[in-house]
Amino acid sequence: MLFRSKFNKVPIKLETASSGIGTWLGAFKDIFWGIKFILVPAMIGIMSLVVANALSISVRERRTEMAVLKVLGFAPRHVLLIVLGEAVLVGFLGGGMSALMAWGLLGNVKFQIMFFGAFFVPANSLVYGPLLGMAVSFAGCIGPALAAKNVRVAEVFARVA
Numbered sequence: 433m434l435f436r437s438k439f440n441k442v443p444i445k446l447e448t449a450s451s452g453i454g455t456w457l458g459a460f461k462d463i464f465w466g467i468k469f470i471l472v473p474a475m476i477g478i479m480s481l482v483v484a485n486a487l488s489i490s491v492r493e494r495r496t497e498m499a500v501l502k503v504l505g506f507a508p509r510h511v512l513l514i515v516l517g518e519a520v521l522v523g524f525l526g527g528g529m530s531a532l533m534a535w536g537l538l539g540n541v542k543f544q545i546m547f548f549g550a551f552f553v554p555a556n557s558l559v560y561g562p563l564l565g566m567a568v569s570f571a572g573c574i575g576p577a578l579a580a581k582n583v584r585v586a587e588v589f590a591r592v593a
Contacts, residue, residue, distance in 0.1 A: 476568060483572030487519055491576040498580050499588035512581040519573035520566050527565020531557045 447455075457464075491498070498511055506514075539553035 476564070479568045480572040483519070483523070483569050484575055487515070487573045487576040488579070491515065491580045494580075495583055495588050498583040499585045502583065502585050508581040511583070512577050515577040515580045516570065516573060519569045519577070523565035523567075523569025524562045525565075527568075528558075528562040530565070531561020534561070 501511055501514070502508075535553045535555065535557050538551055539555075542550050
């Protein structure tokens with residue numbers, strides 16, 4: 433009887449699985465916030481800088497082609513639209529392919545981490561991927577496209593000759 437009186441006063445903690453998971457993930461709340469609002473925008477900014485650098489190199493290497501287009505009668509806005517169109521098309525294709533690969537490969541793989549059953553990639557990533565690729569490429573190519581628009585034919589052909 434002596435042991436029974438000591439053990440019946442021990443509190444029992446009972447909670448649902450979702451409450452336990454929520455409590456466990458509460459420690460990571462700041463990390464998830466940092467990923468969502470600091471890391472992801474920083475990655476998008478870095479992708480824009482990489483695209484801007486690649487397009488700047490491309491425009492610099494193709495100055496002669498831009499000058500020939502102007503000699504053939506293309507207006508500066510046409511050259512601007514050609515460069516912008518190429519960049520946005522590449523961004524659309526790159527974003528679409530990466531979203532399709534993430535959704536197709538990772539979305540169907542059982543990737544068990546702790547108590548999570550699978551790594552879930554939503555189907556709307558197939559829409560967000562190409563849109564984000566186009567937005568990033570557009571933001572990254574504005575500067576190089578404006579530089580391509582302002583190519584001076586006389587300066588380009590004076591260096592070539």
